[in-house]
Amino acid sequence: MRALVLNCTLKPSPEPSNTERLAEVVSEALRERDVEVTGLRLADLHIPPGIGTDLGGDDRWPEVHERLVNSEVLVVATPTWVGHPSSIAQRMLERMNMMMSETDEEERPVAFNRVAGVVVTGNEDGAHHVISEIAGGLIDIGYTIPGQAWTYWNRGPGPGPSYSDTDEGHEWSASTGRAMAANLHAVARALAANPIGPPPS
Structure with missing residues (x-):
């Protein structure tokens, strides 16, 4: 079984990603179940806006698309803004839109x-809303979302430290992950x- 983790942080590598750190908890738990996990940080790839699978030129989405259709599990990891x-998460969903019209054999x-x-990570609330937006888009595209197929971390109302700056709440987020x-x-x-x-005609 293969899993693809798409990290939708705004930070390109090698900047540390709080979202990647929490996603790694999920990745490690999948590896413990003999799942082959691949992670991609979309900020590192040139992915222009659009809804096509391949927009030509130096568009890197086709390789992401190939990994999507070759993975049984998808984990979308995004910060809250x-x-x-x-x-980047919104652009990901827009580029995945074409998958609704692609069929298998x-x-x-x-x-x-x-x-x-x-x-989801973020130092202010909004995680449930973000989960709903991403999960809703993935359901439209055709993915199955299991019960409690999410985890998140936030510091709570108001500005404050990011995930990597504190241990507050990590135990719950890891257990949920x-x-x-x-x-x-x-x-x-x-x-x-x-x-x-296949869907009934």
Whole structure:
């Protein structure tokens, strides 16, 4: 089984990413279940705006798309900015939009029988809203979202330290992240054994 973690931080490498640190908890729990995990930081790739799978030129989205269709598990990790997912997370969903019209050899949307979850960080509240926006978009595209397929960390109301600057709340976020990984793995296995068929005509 393969998992793809798309980190939608605004920071390019090698800048430290708080979101990546929390996502790694989920990644490690998936690896413990013999899942092959690949992570990509989308800020490191040239991904222009649009809805096509390949916009030509130096567009790097086609390689992300290839990894998406070859992974049974997707984890989207995003910081919270002004109460919303990062602009990179929104662009990711827009580029994934074309997957709704792509089908496999059995005429199913290519995202069918794949599971997804969400990791969110931020030093102010808004995580549940961000989870809802990302999960809702992924459901439209065809992904299955298991129960409690998310984890998040925030410091609470008002400005304050970021995830990497404090240990506050880490235990809960890590425990929830491990549960997220278990649920993603369980549902991915169930779908592999009993896949969703093509939509009725």
